[in-house]
Amino acid sequence: FAILSAIQNHVTGRIPFNPVSEAYKSPYFRTQASLYEQVVTVIQLMSPHFKHIFNDRGYNKILFPSDPDVPPSNELMSLAEVYIMESDPIFDYPQPQLPNIKFIGGLSVGPSKELQEPFKSFVERSEKAGVGVAILSFGSLFMNLPKQLEEKLISALSRLQLNTIWRANLTSPDPNKILTSTWLPVNDLLGNKNVKVFMTHSGLHSLYEALYHAVPVVCLPIFFDQQPNAERMEAKGYGRNVDLLKTSANELLKAIEDVASNNKIKSTISTASEIYRELYTNPRQEAAFWLDHVMRYGGSYMRYSGQKIPMYLFIMDYVLVFLAGVVFALVLFLVVFILKRALSLCLRRDKHFKKD
Missing domain, CATH: 3.40.50.2000 (Glycogen Phosphorylase B;)
Known part of the structure; x- marks a missing residue:
C-alpha cells in the first residue's frame, strides 16, 4: 500500500535523521543546530513513538475488534511500499531521503483559468x-x-x-x-x-x-x-x-x-x-504514476532494511536505556564517593579535636 501525506514523520517512516544538522521545523538555515534545538528535535521526533506505545493498542481494539493481530499504526505506516509526499525542497527544507519517498510538490497548483465575475x-x-x-x-x-x-x-x-x-x-x-x-x-x-x-x-x-x-x-x-x-x-x-x-x-x-x-x-x-x-510539471500525474507503479510491481525493491525492523530497534530504545543506566550508575558512584570522602574527613577532624 501507499501513503499520501504532506508531513514527513521520520520515526514512523523510518527515515534516518541527525538532530545536529536537521533542526525539526527550524525556521532558519544553520550549518549546525544549537543544543536546545537538538534536544527539541529528538523529543519531537520521538514523541509520536511513545504516544503510540500507550494509545495504539487501545485504538486497535476499537478499530479492529475482530483482528487483534493488526499492528499498531506507527508500525503499520512503516510497512508502506511508497510514501508520496506533497512537499519538495523548494518549499520545505532539504533533508536526507529514502528511495521510496517521492516528492510531488503541491497537488492544487496548475495554470490559471480565465477569471469569472465579479x-x-x-x-x-x-x-x-x-x-x-x-x-x-x-x-x-x-x-x-x-x-x-x-x-x-x-x-x-x-x-x-x-x-x-x-x-x-x-x-x-x-x-x-x-x-x-x-x-x-x-x-x-x-x-x-x-x-x-x-x-x-x-x-x-x-x-x-x-x-x-x-x-x-x-x-x-x-x-x-x-x-x-x-x-x-x-x-x-x-x-x-x-x-x-x-x-x-x-x-x-x-x-x-x-x-x-x-x-x-x-x-x-x-x-x-x-x-x-x-x-514538478504535473504533481497529480506524478502521484498517479507511483500509485499505479506500486500496484503493478510492488515497492519492496525501494524499501531499505531500517523500514523492516521494529520501532524500538530503529530509535535504539535499548541503547538509550543502557546509556541512561550507565550515566545513573556514574552519578550514583560519584555521589557515594563524595559522601564517603566527606564523612571520612569529618571523622578525622573529630578524632583530632578529641586528642587536643
Missing part, C-alpha cells in the same frame, strides 16, 4: 486605474473573524495602495476598493499579472499556489502547521511572517506594502517558481 471586472477595473490587486484569504475555516481582527484588517486595507479581494463573510466597507466574497478562485487570481501580493493563513495549498505563480506572500498563520509553513516562507525569502494578533493596523499595513514593493522578495520567489515548474 473578480474579472474588479481586476480589470483596477488595472485600468493603474492600481495593483492584493488577495486576502484565511481559507474556508476562517471567513468569520473576531470583530477586533476584522476592524484591524479593514483599517489596513482601506489605506493600502492596492485594491483587495478578500475571502470573508462580511459586507465590504468600500466595494470599489475591497471586494469581499465567501469563495475565491485563488489559483486563478494568483495567476493574474496585476496581483502583487497574497495575504494568507499559510495553509499548504495556498502557499504552493503562491509559489507556483511567483506571488510574494504576507503570512498570517493561525494554528497547526501554518506557523512553521510561514516561518519557512520568510526564511526562504518568499515573503514575511506576521503575527496578526500582536501586530497593529499600521504595522500590518507597512508589512503588506513592504512585501508588495520588495524587488528582492519578488526576484527570489520568481526564481523558486521557475525551478518548481521545471521540476
Whole structure:
C-alpha cells in the first residue's frame, strides 16, 4: 500500500535523521543546530513513538475488534511500499531521503483559468486605474473573524495602495476598493499579472499556489502547521511572517506594502517558481504514476532494511536505556564517593579535636 501525506514523520517512516544538522521545523538555515534545538528535535521526533506505545493498542481494539493481530499504526505506516509526499525542497527544507519517498510538490497548483465575475471586472477595473490587486484569504475555516481582527484588517486595507479581494463573510466597507466574497478562485487570481501580493493563513495549498505563480506572500498563520509553513516562507525569502494578533493596523499595513514593493522578495520567489515548474510539471500525474507503479510491481525493491525492523530497534530504545543506566550508575558512584570522602574527613577532624 501507499501513503499520501504532506508531513514527513521520520520515526514512523523510518527515515534516518541527525538532530545536529536537521533542526525539526527550524525556521532558519544553520550549518549546525544549537543544543536546545537538538534536544527539541529528538523529543519531537520521538514523541509520536511513545504516544503510540500507550494509545495504539487501545485504538486497535476499537478499530479492529475482530483482528487483534493488526499492528499498531506507527508500525503499520512503516510497512508502506511508497510514501508520496506533497512537499519538495523548494518549499520545505532539504533533508536526507529514502528511495521510496517521492516528492510531488503541491497537488492544487496548475495554470490559471480565465477569471469569472465579479473578480474579472474588479481586476480589470483596477488595472485600468493603474492600481495593483492584493488577495486576502484565511481559507474556508476562517471567513468569520473576531470583530477586533476584522476592524484591524479593514483599517489596513482601506489605506493600502492596492485594491483587495478578500475571502470573508462580511459586507465590504468600500466595494470599489475591497471586494469581499465567501469563495475565491485563488489559483486563478494568483495567476493574474496585476496581483502583487497574497495575504494568507499559510495553509499548504495556498502557499504552493503562491509559489507556483511567483506571488510574494504576507503570512498570517493561525494554528497547526501554518506557523512553521510561514516561518519557512520568510526564511526562504518568499515573503514575511506576521503575527496578526500582536501586530497593529499600521504595522500590518507597512508589512503588506513592504512585501508588495520588495524587488528582492519578488526576484527570489520568481526564481523558486521557475525551478518548481521545471521540476514538478504535473504533481497529480506524478502521484498517479507511483500509485499505479506500486500496484503493478510492488515497492519492496525501494524499501531499505531500517523500514523492516521494529520501532524500538530503529530509535535504539535499548541503547538509550543502557546509556541512561550507565550515566545513573556514574552519578550514583560519584555521589557515594563524595559522601564517603566527606564523612571520612569529618571523622578525622573529630578524632583530632578529641586528642587536643
